[in-house]
Amino acid sequence: MVTKKDIIGAREAIKDKVHYTPVFHSTILSKQCGYNLYMKAENLQKTGSFKIRGATNRLTNALNEGSLPGVITASSGNHGQAVAYVAQKAKVPCTVVMPENAPQAKIDAAKNYGAEIIFCGTTSQERLDKAQKLANEKGHLYIPPYDHPHIIAGQGTIGLEILEQVSDVQAVLVPIGGGGLLSGIVTAIKESAPQVKVYGVEPQFSNSMYISLQEGKITARDTIDTIADGLRSKQPGDLTFPIVKKYVDDILLVTDEEIIKTMKLIMQYQKLVVEPSGATATAAVLFNKLPSKYKTVTSIISGGNIDFSRLASLITQ
Numbered sequence: 315m316v317t318k319k320d321i322i323g324a325r326e327a328i329k330d331k332v333h334y335t336p337v338f339h340s341t342i343l344s345k346q347c348g349y350n351l352y353m354k355a356e357n358l359q360k361t362g363s364f365k366i367r368g369a370t371n372r373l374t375n376a377l378n379e380g381s382l383p384g385v386i387t388a389s390s391g392n393h394g395q396a397v398a399y400v401a402q403k404a405k406v407p408c409t410v411v412m413p414e415n416a417p418q419a420k421i422d423a424a425k426n427y428g429a430e431i432i433f434c435g436t437t438s439q440e441r442l443d444k445a446q447k448l449a450n451e452k453g454h455l456y457i458p459p460y461d462h463p464h465i466i467a468g469q470g471t472i473g474l475e476i477l478e479q480v481s482d483v484q485a486v487l488v489p490i491g492g493g494g495l496l497s498g499i500v501t502a503i504k505e506s507a508p509q510v511k512v513y514g515v516e517p518q519f520s521n522s523m524y525i526s527l528q529e530g531k532i533t534a535r536d537t538i539d540t541i542a543d544g545l546r547s548k549q550p551g552d553l554t555f556p557i558v559k560k561y562v563d564d565i566l567l568v569t570d571e572e573i574i575k576t577m578k579l580i581m582q583y584q585k586l587v588v589e590p591s592g593a594t595a596t597a598a599v600l601f602n603k604l605p606s607k608y609k610t611v612t613s614i615i616s617g618g619n620i621d622f623s624r625l626a627s628l629i630t631q
């Protein structure tokens with residue numbers, strides 16, 4: 315299990331390489347929802363999402379253990395961008411395995427960060443197998459998106475920052491994909507200030523953490539349907555699930571419509587560009603999913619990577 319000590323270690327390892335992101339208070343949105351609402355702006359993080367925290371911690375620890383011929387990831391989304399960025403900074407070659415039908419924007423983003431791109435199949439399993447096979451053959455390090463102690467500890471650094479920035483916080487809301495972000499943050503908070511409530515938030519039709527907690531064991535969803543592309547995990551991770559099970563107060567569910575409305579509200583009043591996954595936790599506050607009336611709450615805006623054409627079509631819906 316990851317502990318607060320690991321998260322403090324991660325903070326030391328990444329402190330000169332990632333932003334200490336701001337927390338914004340919104341008077342209008344607070345009035346609207348009845349909570350004193352703060353938002354932790356990881357959309358303003360380097361590479362546009364929090365994923366760089368875990369990726370930096372993983373790479374820094376690996377480099378401390380010895381030289382590294384290269385790193386590999388199977389994600390073309392925010393995690394892939396984060397890995398490519400930190401590898402380039404550390405002058406370590408990076409390979410990103412992408413689906414044969416990857417959109418040009420994602421191919422270009424990875425190339426811009428100096429990554430070599432290998433195309434393989436169309437399913438995430440094919441890419442994962444390919445990445446792990448390449449890693450074994452070449453002696454490169456495979457960096458997973460959430461299920462590793464260094465990744466979890468890196469994401470957990472956000473929890474330490476929130477406790478410093480919002481000293482009277484009573485509840486923290488975190489979006490869930492594979493659960494790396496939530497398991498890190500909930501560990502940091504429950505092992506520092508156990509009275510603070512921590513809620514995970516999932517899209518209604520991508521709710522494998524919710525289902526798994528109900529079943530008491532890791533349980534997959536066969537069909538995933540959400541616009542929040544960073545939250546389309548079929549099941550929680552082997553490492554993240556037990557942490558979430560131990561510490562989280564509850565899982566809240568939101569609809570895609572609520573996510574889109576929240577993207578618009580954050581843009582209109584906070585002037586922040588947010589991707590659908592990044593608006594999910596705030597949607598749970600604005601659409602009244604919290605089970606009690608807290609005074610002060612903080613939601614994580616986890617990322618802001620969205621291309622203009624998609625943003626335009628979502629906000630004019």
Ligand SMILES: *Cc1c(COP(=O)(O)O)cnc(C)c1O
Pocket residue numbers: 363365392393459460489490491492493494495496544545589591592616617618
């Ligand atoms: C990856 C990601 C998430 C989910 O994080 P997990 O650690 O997989 O739970 C949420 N929001 C954004 C923007 C992401 O990129």
